[in-house]
Amino acid sequence: MSEVQIEEQQANPYNARKPWHEVEDTTSKQDANGLFYSEDQQATLNDEAPDNNDQAPKKRTNYKKRYDDLKKHYDQKLSEFRQREEELVATARSAQPSYEPPKTEEDLEQFKQEYPDLYNTVETVAHLQSDRRVADLESQLQSLRQRESEVMRKEAETTLRSNHPDFDDLRGSDEFHEWAKEQPEQIQGWIYNNPDNVTLASKAIDLFKLETGQARTTKKQPKANSGSAADIVSTKTTNVDPKQAKIWTEREIAAMSLDQFDKHEEEIKQAMEEGRVVK
Structure with a gap:
């Protein structure tokens, strides 16, 4: 039996190869009449790769040296700037005129x-x-001034309490204030506009006690030697026997002027203590 040769067909997936792909290319590559055709040139690794051996190695940048150079330059410029500033300040000071304030x-x-x-x-x-x-x-x-006024007022009140132990009672007494309203403005000033004058305030209290009959009568009223009381006591100050103490009346004291009251103040106080003041 003769062997049958079976031609193996070449695979053509997806019918990619067409009949015209199998036509033998008869175009002359050397003939000038034919179409231009250049052979595919395959680049070789030896032709395209650069020769690294011929090139010199790159130098590494020295950043520390660059920083030192920059800092040195900066310090130099800063020193020059400061020196220039000091020169300008010195020049300005030297150019400033000297000033002396006027004294006369x-x-x-x-x-x-x-x-x-x-x-x-x-x-x-x-x-x-x-x-x-x-x-x-x-x-x-x-x-x-306020402190001094307060101190003087307290001292005056202390003195008044020593002269008149019932001073606090009189200050809050309605009878005393009603009596003060009926007095002249001058006497009212002794009471209400008198922060530190003890003498005037004491005189006002004495007058109040005389007119209201609050004078002390610790001693018995002496008898007159002869005549009636009208012959001995009058509305005006009269001469009496030097051996006999004067008897005062409240009306007589109230009718006195300020000068007369100042003149006989001690005598009137003594008369009040001895009970020689009558209504």
């Missing part, structure tokens, strides 16, 4: 003529400062 009235007047605006400004500032200082001193002085 003549110097002050000359300064006023040369610099009137500046003089007015300085004067305004001085006045403002002076006003503030005066205001502070006035406030301190007012505080001291």
